[in-house]
Amino acid sequence: MTLDDRVKSALAEKLLAMGDDELILGHRDSEWCGHAPILEEDIAFANIALDEQGHAAIWYGLHAEVIGEEKETYPDKLAFMRPAGEFRNAPVMELPKGDWAFSMLRQYLFDVAEHTLMDSLVKSSYQPLADAAAKVQREEFYHLRHTQAWVRRLGLGTAESNHRMQAALAALWAYFIATFEPLATDDTLVEAGMIPPAHDWQAAWEARVLPMLNEINLKPPSPVESITPSRTRHTEHLAALLAEMQSVARLQPDARW
Amino acid sequence: MADKPWLPVTDTQWPQYIVFHQEGADSPHEYAGAVHAPDAELALTNARDVFVRRPDCVSLWVVREDRIFARTAEELALDPRWADGIHDAGQPATWLVFQKLNHRGTLVHAGEVEAGTPEGALITALTACANPSAIVWWVTPDRAVIRSEPGDIAEMFEIAKSKRFRDQGEYHIVTAMRKIGGGDKS
Numbered sequence: 001m002t003l004d005d006r007v008k009s010a011l012a013e014k015l016l017a018m019g020d021d022e023l024i025l026g027h028r029d030s031e032w033c034g035h036a037p038i039l040e041e042d043i044a045f046a047n048i049a050l051d052e053q054g055h056a057a058i059w060y061g062l063h064a065e066v067i068g069e070e071k072e073t074y075p076d077k078l079a080f081m082r083p084a085g086e087f088r089n090a091p092v093m094e095l096p097k098g099d100w101a102f103s104m105l106r107q108y109l110f111d112v113a114e115h116t117l118m119d120s121l122v123k124s125s126y127q128p129l130a131d132a133a134a135k136v137q138r139e140e141f142y143h144l145r146h147t148q149a150w151v152r153r154l155g156l157g158t159a160e161s162n163h164r165m166q167a168a169l170a171a172l173w174a175y176f177i178a179t180f181e182p183l184a185t186d187d188t189l190v191e192a193g194m195i196p197p198a199h200d201w202q203a204a205w206e207a208r209v210l211p212m213l214n215e216i217n218l219k220p221p222s223p224v225e226s227i228t229p230s231r232t233r234h235t236e237h238l239a240a241l242l243a244e245m246q247s248v249a250r251l252q253p254d255a256r257w
Numbered sequence: 258m259a260d261k262p263w264l265p266v267t268d269t270q271w272p273q274y275i276v277f278h279q280e281g282a283d284s285p286h287e288y289a290g291a292v293h294a295p296d297a298e299l300a301l302t303n304a305r306d307v308f309v310r311r312p313d314c315v316s317l318w319v320v321r322e323d324r325i326f327a328r329t330a331e332e333l334a335l336d337p338r339w340a341d342g343i344h345d346a347g348q349p350a351t352w353l354v355f356q357k358l359n360h361r362g363t364l365v366h367a368g369e370v371e372a373g374t375p376e377g378a379l380i381t382a383l384t385a386c387a388n389p390s391a392i393v394w395w396v397t398p399d400r401a402v403i404r405s406e407p408g409d410i411a412e413m414f415e416i417a418k419s420k421r422f423r424d425q426g427e428y429h430i431v432t433a434m435r436k437i438g439g440g441d442k443s
Contacts, residue, residue, distance in 0.1 A: 038293055
């Protein structure tokens with residue numbers, strides 16, 4: 001498929017943002033490794049973290065193809081050699097892991113967002129994107145099953161678990177709404193039938209998330225405040241995260257694994 | 258806990274569930290290990306996450322450990338009259354029978370029996386599933402078993418096929434270590 005330059009650069013931007021969301025969230029989740037509340041969940045959550053990092057590799061690989069870079073090696077450069085200012089993840093992904101309620105709720109809200117986005121992307125007019133979406137979607141079924149079961153129990157569990165979930169929701173909600181903010185170049189892709197309009201995606205997400213939150217006695221804050229950080233203007237947490245995540249790769253940039 | 262004074266008084270662990278997995282449609286379910294979980298649904302997902310790292314599973318069963326009635330052949334032999342006076346009262350129901358046939362093996366699903374009590378189920382199983390090699394017997398009520406659904410195969414088990422990095426055969430180090438272990442200096 002030949003793409004004109006305008007579509008090409010819009011597509012590259014979008015794929016980069018998608019990959020960055022997965023990588024940064026996956027890294028935050030991985031911080032629970034060895035610290036989750038129980039051994040079985042330690043393994044399960046680390047699995048989810050690895051899956052998200054695997055998805056990042058998929059989107060980075062497509063990004064590399066679109067801009068004519070090497071598909072096998074370029075994703076590592078994107079992950080380990082970029083400074084914070086060049087990352088395009090939504091700021092919610094970089095927020096510190098917080099307590100278990102915060103990390104589990106964030107992962108659940110993300111799983112629904114990813115699942116609903118994949119529902120549209122499997123029909124993308126850009127075939128490589130549709131194929132990748134089908135693959136990612138298979139894993140998201142299971143993520144959702146897992147995180148939804150947890151979120152339900154934490155919401156309906158004890159007074160303390162509900163309180164912690166409510167606090168997590170209050171902290172996450174405005175940040176999550178901001179993740180649906182379209183990139184400046186997204187219109188081009190929507191017109192080409194490659195991605196869904198941002199408001200359709202957000203509406204699909206809310207249609208699933210709101211009844212669930214209601215069912216488990218959690219109330220999103222209203223009105224939704226607007227936040228200053230964005231995909232191009234990160235919180236101070238991202239640089240610290242990258243300093244740790246990139247440290248080994250940067251010690252020996254030409255190392256062969 | 259009074260009967261087990263060596264255990265700490267406050268056990269904050271979740272209940273334990275015993276996990277059985279099936280490697281192919283024609284193989285029996287086999288004991289895989291145990292997971293802690295607050296309830297049956299999470300026991301099944303935990304079992305998947307802990308024991309289905311490689312793509313050789315088509316079905317999972319989990320059952321709360323306290324629903325399993327276990328006896329070794331040695332125990333039974335030491336008390337040959339253990340079954341005397343046992344009256345298999347209660348509502349008859351289906352019980353699953355598991356046997357361990359050698360010390361290096363694991364517990365394997367051997368069949369079903371109808372009985373009203375755990376003891377009754379074991380007595381029936383000793384005849385119905387008779388096997389002179391059996392060294393351990395487990396019986397558990399069929400209704401206590403939580404099973405994955407055939408529809409779960411795609412999302413719970415098939416995924417592992419794309420994760421070759423979890424397969425130890427993917428790593429040359431394993432081969433290298435075997436060579437060292439086997440005294441092969443090449």
